[in-house]
Amino acid sequence: MFFIIGTLIVFGSVLGGYAAPGGHLSVLWMPWEFVIIFGAGIGGFLIANSKPILGGMGKAFATLLKGPSYNRESYMELLGVLYSMFKLAKSKGDLALEIHVDDPGESNIFQQFPKFANDHHALEFLCDYLRLLTLGTNNPHEVDAIMEQELDTHHDELHAITSALQTLADALPALGIVAAVLGVIHTMGSITEPPEVLGELIGGALVGTFAGILMSYGLVAPVASSVGQSFEADSKYLGCIRAGIVAHMQGYAPQVSIEFARKTLNSNFRPSFAEVEDMVQNLPSPGG
Numbered sequence: 001m002f003f004i005i006g007t008l009i010v011f012g013s014v015l016g017g018y019a020a021p022g023g024h025l026s027v028l029w030m031p032w033e034f035v036i037i038f039g040a041g042i043g044g045f046l047i048a049n050s051k052p053i054l055g056g057m058g059k060a061f062a063t064l065l066k067g068p069s070y071n072r073e074s075y076m077e078l079l080g081v082l083y084s085m086f087k088l089a090k091s092k093g094d095l096a097l098e099i100h101v102d103d104p105g106e107s108n109i110f111q112q113f114p115k116f117a118n119d120h121h122a123l124e125f126l127c128d129y130l131r132l133l134t135l136g137t138n139n140p141h142e143v144d145a146i147m148e149q150e151l152d153t154h155h156d157e158l159h160a161i162t163s164a165l166q167t168l169a170d171a172l173p174a175l176g177i178v179a180a181v182l183g184v185i186h187t188m189g190s191i192t193e194p195p196e197v198l199g200e201l202i203g204g205a206l207v208g209t210f211a212g213i214l215m216s217y218g219l220v221a222p223v224a225s226s227v228g229q230s231f232e233a234d235s236k237y238l239g240c241i242r243a244g245i246v247a248h249m250q251g252y253a254p255q256v257s258i259e260f261a262r263k264t265l266n267s268n269f270r271p272s273f274a275e276v277e278d279m280v281q282n283l284p285s286p287g288g
Contacts, residue, residue: 003064003226010218027200033208036179037215041172049164056161060227068233076271076279077113078122078237079258082244083280084109085130086254094133101127101134112284125150125238129245140249147242154238158231165224169216176212180205239264255280 019025046054063069070078088096088109100107104127110117117123129143137143183205190201244261252260255277262276271279 002067003223006222007219010214014214014218027203028207028210030204030207030211033179033183033204034211036182037172037175037208037212040175040178041168044171044175045164045168048167052157053160053164056157057164060161060165063230064223064227068230070234070237070269072269072271074115074237075240075262075265075269076275077116078240079244079262079271079276080279080283081109081113081116081126082241082261083254083258084112084283085126086244086248086257087285089133089248090254094130097130098134101131122237122241126241126245129241133249138249140246143249144242144246147245151235151238151242155235158235159228162224162228162231165220165227169221169224172212172216172220173209174212176209176216179208179212183208233266233269236265236269 015025015028018028085097085100088100100109104110104117104123107117110123129147132143183201187201187205190197193201240261243264244257247257247260248254258276258280259273262270262273
């Protein structure tokens with residue numbers, strides 16, 4: 001939504017501001033300049049990036065259009081999942097978690113939280129570390145260190161996507177200059193033509209510089225920034241799971257463990273203590 005509105009404002013302001021004093025928009029239509037700039041940009045992008053990063057572009061543009069994947073309700077549900085699992089472990093021991101983490105699809109706890117259950121990455125992350133508890137792992141510092149490494153790896157993979165977009169944004173002005181230089185070369189080859197022809201050729205050359213700078217700073221760089229912010233916001237979801245598991249391993253009560261997890265969330269998505277307290281009081285007792 002904001003991407004569409006922002007894009008319309010950028011191009012509407014630039015083109016409208018040019019046309020209002022009497023500029024002719026048709027002069028800006030130089031398709032071969034665009035072929036040089038965007039063709040070279042796309043080619044360089046393919047050369048510079050690996051297959052996983054190129055594949056991640058689909059996720060990046062989906063994130064651009066819809067924003068962060070998780071909202072306030074998502075975090076409330078997550079805290080409910082954590083509370084239910086921790087309460088079961090406290091009442092019946094960590095081994096009681098085994099049937100839930102080994103077959104999440106059949107877990108009566110996960111079935112109560114469908115959005116979380118359908119989030120494959122988050123579900124796998126939680127189950128992997130709860131499984132360690134069922135196997136006898138009891139050192140919270142060691143588990144926390146491993147989780148930190150996994151989250152750093154996940155962060156680096158997402159950062160590589162936004163970095164690739166930013167690199168493309170940085171390259172576009174220079175590619176615009178390439179198109180402009182080629183346009184000047186073409187103009188010099190037509191130096192004997194009348195002034196109106198030379199003017200059109202020079203104008204076409206300058207369109208290359210204009211297009212490269214506009215697309216860089218008006219579109220691609222903002223896209224990279226927006227995607228990066230959404231990825232950063234979503235990273236709090238797994239960080240919340242991490243904080244809750246570490247607190248549980250340190251022996252805190254379920255209410256305290258999820259409070260540790262809640263405090264890691266961004267303020268605009270973080271439910272209040274009272275909201276979480278009311279939610280957990282209405283949860284059914286977790287079964288073994």
